[in-house]
Amino acid sequence: xxxxxxxxxxxxxxxxxxxxxxxxxxxxxxxxxxxxxxxxxxxxxxxxxxxxxxxxxxxxxxxxxxxxxxxxxxxxxxxxxxxxxxxxxxxxxxxxxxxxxxxxxxxxxxxxxxxxxxxxxxxxxxxxxxxxxxxxxxxxxxxxxxxxxxxxxxxxxxxxxxxxxxxxxxxxxxxxxxxxxxxxxxxxxxxxxxxxxxxxxxxxxxxxxxxxxxxxxxxxxxxxxxxxxxxxxx
Numbered sequence: 259x260x261x262x263x264x265x266x267x268x269x270x271x272x273x274x275x276x277x278x279x280x281x282x283x284x285x286x287x288x289x290x291x292x293x294x295x296x297x298x299x300x301x302x303x304x305x306x307x308x309x310x311x312x313x314x315x316x317x318x319x320x321x322x323x324x325x326x327x328x329x330x331x332x333x334x335x336x337x338x339x340x341x342x343x344x345x346x347x348x349x350x351x352x353x354x355x356x357x358x359x360x361x362x363x364x365x366x367x368x369x370x371x372x373x374x375x376x377x378x379x380x381x382x383x384x385x386x387x388x389x390x391x392x393x394x395x396x397x398x399x400x401x402x403x404x405x406x407x408x409x410x411x412x413x414x415x416x417x418x419x420x421x422x423x424x425x426x427x428x429x430x431x432x433x434x435x436x437x438x439x440x441x442x443x444x445x446x447x448x449x450x451x452x453x454x455x456x457x458x459x460x461x462x463x464x465x466x467x468x469x470x471x472x473x474x475x476x477x478x479x480x481x482x483x484x485x486x487x488x489x490x491x492x
Contacts, residue, residue, distance in 0.1 A: 287427065288426060298378060298417075299379050300391060303391070304391065305393065305396070351462045356466055356473070358469055358472065362473045362480075363477075369477060387417060388417070389418075391480065394413065406438075409433075409442065411433055411480075413431045413432075427487060442475055443464075
């Protein structure tokens, strides 16, 4: 089956240009609209690569008050740096197979459809409403190689009436939670230990699965915010 790809050129749509001037206050006028059988398209500004961050450089710094201990830490950091480089190469290979940004946008549109009752369409030109997704940051983060991994997302979503150019719903979403609660499959390597070091051990195939789950979980978080406000408006 041919996969539908959605438009991400949000800055070319006049209605969304106005949103840049409208500020980022929360808006919820969902109760004023009937979305049954309405057509909705998604436009998105999403970093194509999720963040996987560990503070390797910090671990490798020399402490003048503990030069001997620093030597061991620097040696350890160099080993971890090589592991990180090899892991990044596998991550790059995995990203060749997973369009994370496209998957986040498609999933957010698909998951929102049963809630509001609309019909997803692939182009803003065909739509009555536009779901605008802007993600500043998302991914798996940790303070160090041995620290627990967390899922993080920092985003804004806006639902726009394309005909009136008015925002119907707007919400800033900022969430952090442990990977163990995130439903992201990270391979048998992890066991019960969700750390950045364990993440670096994943094979390319395991990274592909993890990236797909990360995209789906990000979309689920975005949709959950819309669901909460939809029910609150009723």
